Amino acid sequence: MKLDGKRAIITGGGQGIGRGIVEAFINEGASVITCGRSAKPASLPSQCEYVTLDVADPKAVQQFSATQQAPHVLVNNAGVQVEKTVTDSSDEDWDSVIGINARGVFNLCRAFIPVMNNGGSIINIGSISGNVADPCMALYNASKAFVHGLTRSIAVDHGPQIRCNAICPGWIETGMLEAGFATANNPDAALNDALSRHPTRRFGKPSDVASMAVWLASDDATFATGQLFTIDGGMTASSPVNPGLF
Amino acid sequence: MKLDGKIALVTGGRGGIGRAVVKRLMNEGATVYAADLTEQGSLKKHDDDGSHFLKLDVTSEQDAINAINNVNEQHAELHILVNAAGIEIEKTIEQTTLDEWNQSFAVNVTGTFLTCKYSLPLLRAAAKSGNTSSIINFGSYDGFIADPGLAAYCATKGAVHALTRAMACDHGPEGIRVNAICPGYIDTPMLQSFFEGEGSGADGGNIESLQQAVRDVHPMRTYGTPEDIANLVNWLASDEARYASGQLWVLDGGLSAQVQQMRF
Numbered sequence: 490m491k492l493d494g495k496r497a498i499i500t501g502g503g504q505g506i507g508r509g510i511v512e513a514f515i516n517e518g519a520s521v522i523t524c525g526r527s528a529k530p531a532s533l534p535s536q537c538e539y540v541t542l543d544v545a546d547p548k549a550v551q552q553f554s555a556t557q558q559a560p561h562v563l564v565n566n567a568g569v570q571v572e573k574t575v576t577d578s579s580d581e582d583w584d585s586v587i588g589i590n591a592r593g594v595f596n597l598c599r600a601f602i603p604v605m606n607n608g609g610s611i612i613n614i615g616s617i618s619g620n621v622a623d624p625c626m627a628l629y630n631a632s633k634a635f636v637h638g639l640t641r642s643i644a645v646d647h648g649p650q651i652r653c654n655a656i657c658p659g660w661i662e663t664g665m666l667e668a669g670f671a672t673a674n675n676p677d678a679a680l681n682d683a684l685s686r687h688p689t690r691r692f693g694k695p696s697d698v699a700s701m702a703v704w705l706a707s708d709d710a711t712f713a714t715g716q717l718f719t720i721d722g723g724m725t726a727s728s729p730v731n732p733g734l735f
Numbered sequence: 736m737k738l739d740g741k742i743a744l745v746t747g748g749r750g751g752i753g754r755a756v757v758k759r760l761m762n763e764g765a766t767v768y769a770a771d772l773t774e775q776g777s778l779k780k781h782d783d784d785g786s787h788f789l790k791l792d793v794t795s796e797q798d799a800i801n802a803i804n805n806v807n808e809q810h811a812e813l814h815i816l817v818n819a820a821g822i823e824i825e826k827t828i829e830q831t832t833l834d835e836w837n838q839s840f841a842v843n844v845t846g847t848f849l850t851c852k853y854s855l856p857l858l859r860a861a862a863k864s865g866n867t868s869s870i871i872n873f874g875s876y877d878g879f880i881a882d883p884g885l886a887a888y889c890a891t892k893g894a895v896h897a898l899t900r901a902m903a904c905d906h907g908p909e910g911i912r913v914n915a916i917c918p919g920y921i922d923t924p925m926l927q928s929f930f931e932g933e934g935s936g937a938d939g940g941n942i943e944s945l946q947q948a949v950r951d952v953h954p955m956r957t958y959g960t961p962e963d964i965a966n967l968v969n970w971l972a973s974d975e976a977r978y979a980s981g982q983l984w985v986l987d988g989g990l991s992a993q994v995q996q997m998r999f
Contacts, residue, residue, distance in 0.1 A: 640992075641989075641992040641993070644954050644989045644992050645954050645989065645992060645993050648953075648954035648955050648956070648988075648989055649954065649955045649956050649957075652955075652989075687907075688903050688904050688906075688907025688908065688980055688981060689907055689912075689978060689980060690907070690908055693978050694978075697977070697978035700975045700976070701979075704970050704975075709966040709967075709969075709970070710966065711963070712955065712959045712960075712963035712966075712986060712987075712988050713967075713986055714954060714955060714988065714989040714992070715954055715989030715990075715991075715992025715993070716985050716986075716989070716992065718982075718984065719982050720978055720979055720982075721978075722907075722978050722980065723903045723904065723907050723912075723980040723981035723982075724981075725981075726899075726900040726903050726904065726980070726981025726982065727900075727904050727981070
């Protein structure tokens with residue numbers, strides 16, 4: 490197995506992409522600790538240790554890190570999105586999105602980089618939205634660009650001891666994606682349009698992102714650092730011009 | 736093993752990176768055709784690695800047709816095409832002759848075009864099984880940011896990047912994934928030639944101190960090896976990468992994550 494003997498801390502592993510990464514890491518032999526703001530989800534694999542933690546709270550993260558042995562792999566996955574433009578966003582939206590998506594990644598990295606050993610791998614979950622903007626997702630887009638910039642900084646400042654990369658998922662089938670289509674004027678047409686923009690003619694699954702995370706965490710990737718790896722079924726390789734026009 | 740039962744064709748398969756790719760794909764269980772100008776390729780010697788050698792000048796349409804016919808007759812399908820054949824002219828535009836410009840494009844761009852064009856029916860046949868088939872082109876981090884004195888090379892690699900995205904759009908619906916790997920500094924005969932070339936350490940300087948200075952610019956403080964590239968080829972070729980398409984995968988020890996550094 491590719492991650493035998495590795496200890497991994499994965500934030501936000503209760504559901505969605507994080508849950509996919511938790512399951513893939515366990516399948517590859519890693520011991521996994523995950524966290525979330527709520528109580529432990531009943532469906533979480535029994536081997537997975539769970540801690541209730543708000544990554545946005547620097548004191549809580551420092552206290553959490555003091556109880557942990559040095560991890561080999563840190564996956565900063567916890568994230569929230571608020572679907573608003575800049576002018577619609579409230580101070581509470583700012584605190585929530587920037588607090589979790591940006592400050593949360595910073596908090597975990599600051600707490601764990603000093604104790605991680607040579608060969609450690611940090612994997613941040615960025616987004617294609619950090620490179621190109623999704624409409625009405627201003628704070629989310631900006632928070633993911635923050636993650637991309639922090640990823641490069643950590644690679645430059647903390648190599649060669651630590652590698653740091655980000656995965657930029659596209660449209661992945663989590664509850665969030667389906668909920669988005671449900672609010673469209675014509676949900677079926679919206680779904681078909683979105684699928685036609687994917688050369689793979691399907692959306693991603695959490696396991697698609699997880700297999701990239703396994704590779705970045707593994708010893709196959711010891712020369713990979715400072716990079717953003719997009720996994721989106723080819724969507725951002727295509728022009729955003731509506732394919733229905735041709 | 737990840738690639739059991741898969742058929743692979745690697746152009747430049749006896750070169751610096753291509754040879755490591757051939758070896759890795761074979762170790763993962765694939766049947767591998769190594770195509771190159773000569774059995775020895777760009778290295779000083781070649782020990783038998785168990786791959787099937789195909790004589791191929793990638794700039795020749797007839798050679799491409801013949802090589803792929805050979806695979807067709809044996810297997811009638813192809814799961815993995817790796818376009819690793821490439822050349823580098825170490826000159827600015829002003830120094831580059833038209834012949835050198837045309838030769839750069841003939842090998843790096845037209846070569847990729849020809850093998851892709853004639854492999855597509857076999858890649859489509861392989862994708863009929865329900866799994867995807869995979870084309871892996873060789874771009875370069877030089878297709879994003881320029882190294883000095885490599886103008887034609889940078890331009891050809893930018894062309895490979897755009898061709899990769901275009902083919903991902905066109906052939907994704909057929910189950911064919913198309914990606915490019917964009918290496919940084921990898922220890923190959925091409926890199927050694929770059930260090931020994933005009934304007935480099937050979938100009939009265941010390942090649943070893945030049946190489947160390949280049950290593951020190953990397954966050955990982957070293958170059959990559961052909962095996963590092965082969966690790967990523969292996970993943971992109973495998974079914975684990977089934978959702979990965981249309982992308983340019985930079986593998987450079989963090990080199991291009993940095994802004995240019997101030998010295999002294």
